[in-house]
Amino acid sequence: MNMVVLVGRLTRDPSYNEVQSENGSHHIVSFYLAVPRNYGREVNYIKVTAFGKQADFAREYLRKGKRIAVAGELMTGSYKDKETGKIVYTTEVTANRLEFADGKDNGNSRQAPDSDADGFSSVPDGYADELPFR
Numbered sequence: 001m002n003m004v005v006l007v008g009r010l011t012r013d014p015s016y017n018e019v020q021s022e023n024g025s026h027h028i029v030s031f032y033l034a035v036p037r038n039y040g041r042e043v044n045y046i047k048v049t050a051f052g053k054q055a056d057f058a059r060e061y062l063r064k065g066k067r068i069a070v071a072g073e074l075m076t077g078s079y080k081d082k083e084t085g086k087i088v089y090t091t092e093v094t095a096n097r098l099e100f101a102d103g104k105d106n107g108n109s110r111q112a113p114d115s116d117a118d119g120f121s122s123v124p125d126g127y128a129d130e131l132p133f134r
Contacts, residue, residue, distance in 0.1 A: 004093050006046060006070045007101050008035035016059045029055035030092075031062065033070060047092035048072070054095050062098070071097040 014031040030049045037044060048070055050058050062068065072095040081088050 002073045004070075004072055004074050006033055006035050006048075006093065007067070008033040008043075008046070008070075009067050010034075010062055010064050011045060012064045014058045014062050016055065027052055027055040027059070029058040031058070033068070047090075048095050049075075049092055050095040050098060054098055057098055061100075067101045069097075069099045069101045070095050 011032040011034050014029045017028045019026045019028060028049065028051055030047060033046050033048050035044045035046055036042075050072075070093060072093045075092055075094050077090045078087050079090070080086070
Protein backbone atom coordinates (compact mmCIF):
# COMPACT_ATOMS: atom_id res chain seq x y z
CA MET A 1 0.00 0.00 0.00
CA ASN A 2 1.39 3.41 -0.99
CA MET A 3 -0.44 6.12 0.96
CA VAL A 4 0.94 9.40 2.33
CA VAL A 5 -0.84 11.99 4.48
CA LEU A 6 0.93 15.28 5.20
CA VAL A 7 -0.01 18.49 6.97
CA GLY A 8 2.15 21.54 6.43
CA ARG A 9 2.48 25.01 4.94
CA LEU A 10 3.22 26.01 1.36
CA THR A 11 6.69 27.51 0.99
CA ARG A 12 5.56 29.62 -2.01
CA ASP A 13 2.61 29.98 -4.36
CA PRO A 14 1.97 26.85 -6.49
CA SER A 15 3.51 26.61 -9.95
CA TYR A 16 0.75 25.92 -12.53
CA ASN A 17 1.17 24.47 -16.02
CA GLU A 18 -1.22 23.46 -18.75
CA VAL A 19 0.10 20.73 -21.04
CA GLN A 20 -1.46 19.99 -24.43
CA SER A 21 -1.68 16.44 -25.74
CA GLU A 22 -3.70 14.60 -28.35
CA ASN A 23 -6.24 13.90 -25.57
CA GLY A 24 -6.69 17.61 -24.78
CA SER A 25 -5.18 19.84 -22.14
CA HIS A 26 -3.95 18.61 -18.77
CA HIS A 27 -3.53 20.85 -15.72
CA ILE A 28 -0.52 20.29 -13.47
CA VAL A 29 0.48 22.15 -10.32
CA SER A 30 3.49 21.67 -8.07
CA PHE A 31 4.59 23.21 -4.80
CA TYR A 32 6.74 22.50 -1.77
CA LEU A 33 5.16 21.78 1.58
CA ALA A 34 7.06 22.53 4.82
CA VAL A 35 6.13 19.65 7.14
CA PRO A 36 7.33 19.75 10.76
CA ARG A 37 8.97 16.59 12.07
CA ASN A 38 7.54 14.91 15.15
CA TYR A 39 10.59 15.91 17.17
CA GLY A 40 12.54 19.12 17.62
CA ARG A 41 12.19 22.14 15.38
CA GLU A 42 13.31 20.50 12.14
CA VAL A 43 11.21 20.61 8.99
CA ASN A 44 10.99 18.44 5.87
CA TYR A 45 10.40 20.20 2.55
CA ILE A 46 8.38 17.87 0.35
CA LYS A 47 7.51 18.42 -3.30
CA VAL A 48 3.81 17.87 -4.07
CA THR A 49 2.34 17.54 -7.57
CA ALA A 50 -1.38 17.54 -8.40
CA PHE A 51 -3.30 17.05 -11.63
CA GLY A 52 -6.73 17.90 -13.05
CA LYS A 53 -9.33 19.17 -10.57
CA GLN A 54 -6.81 19.07 -7.72
CA ALA A 55 -4.47 21.30 -9.75
CA ASP A 56 -7.30 23.73 -10.51
CA PHE A 57 -8.19 23.89 -6.80
CA ALA A 58 -4.55 24.54 -5.85
CA ARG A 59 -4.19 27.25 -8.49
CA GLU A 60 -7.30 29.08 -7.30
CA TYR A 61 -7.08 28.77 -3.51
CA LEU A 62 -3.58 27.84 -2.30
CA ARG A 63 -1.03 30.52 -1.49
CA LYS A 64 2.33 30.76 0.25
CA GLY A 65 2.00 30.13 4.00
CA LYS A 66 -1.39 28.39 3.74
CA ARG A 67 -1.65 25.33 5.99
CA ILE A 68 -3.06 22.34 4.10
CA ALA A 69 -3.52 18.59 4.35
CA VAL A 70 -2.40 16.43 1.43
CA ALA A 71 -3.30 12.79 0.83
CA GLY A 72 -1.56 11.00 -1.99
CA GLU A 73 1.09 8.55 -3.15
CA LEU A 74 4.85 8.66 -2.71
CA MET A 75 6.63 8.65 -6.07
CA THR A 76 10.34 8.21 -6.73
CA GLY A 77 12.36 8.68 -9.88
CA SER A 78 15.75 9.55 -11.25
CA TYR A 79 17.40 11.43 -14.09
CA LYS A 80 20.91 12.09 -15.34
CA ASP A 81 22.21 15.60 -14.64
CA LYS A 82 23.31 17.07 -17.99
CA GLU A 83 26.17 19.08 -16.49
CA THR A 84 27.72 16.53 -14.14
CA GLY A 85 26.52 13.26 -15.69
CA LYS A 86 25.54 12.03 -12.22
CA ILE A 87 22.27 10.29 -11.47
CA VAL A 88 19.90 12.47 -9.39
CA TYR A 89 17.20 10.72 -7.38
CA THR A 90 13.85 12.42 -6.75
CA THR A 91 11.04 11.88 -4.26
CA GLU A 92 7.66 13.63 -4.33
CA VAL A 93 4.02 13.13 -3.42
CA THR A 94 1.34 12.93 -6.11
CA ALA A 95 -1.73 14.42 -4.45
CA ASN A 96 -5.09 12.67 -4.67
CA ARG A 97 -6.72 15.05 -2.21
CA LEU A 98 -6.02 18.58 -0.93
CA GLU A 99 -7.76 20.29 1.99
CA PHE A 100 -7.31 23.41 4.07
CA ALA A 101 -5.97 22.54 7.53
CA ASP A 102 -6.46 25.90 9.26
CA GLY A 103 -10.12 25.20 10.01
CA LYS A 104 -12.88 27.57 9.02
CA ASP A 105 -11.69 30.55 6.98
CA ASN A 106 -14.49 33.09 7.57
CA GLY A 107 -16.97 30.88 5.79
CA ASN A 108 -14.64 30.35 2.83
CA SER A 109 -13.38 26.93 3.85
CA ARG A 110 -13.08 24.76 0.77
CA GLN A 111 -11.96 21.31 -0.20
CA ALA A 112 -10.78 20.20 -3.61
CA PRO A 113 -13.29 18.06 -5.50
CA ASP A 114 -12.63 14.36 -5.12
CA SER A 115 -10.86 12.90 -8.11
CA ASP A 116 -11.87 9.41 -6.97
CA ALA A 117 -13.69 7.98 -4.00
CA ASP A 118 -10.68 7.30 -1.79
CA GLY A 119 -12.19 6.54 1.60
CA PHE A 120 -10.70 9.58 3.37
CA SER A 121 -12.93 11.80 5.46
CA SER A 122 -12.32 15.26 6.86
CA VAL A 123 -11.23 15.79 10.46
CA PRO A 124 -14.28 17.03 12.42
CA ASP A 125 -14.13 20.55 13.85
CA GLY A 126 -12.44 20.69 17.25
CA TYR A 127 -10.34 17.53 16.77
CA ALA A 128 -7.45 18.99 14.77
CA ASP A 129 -5.55 19.96 17.95
CA GLU A 130 -5.59 16.34 19.13
CA LEU A 131 -3.79 15.01 16.04
CA PRO A 132 -0.17 13.95 16.62
CA PHE A 133 0.96 15.86 13.50
CA ARG A 134 0.50 19.54 12.58
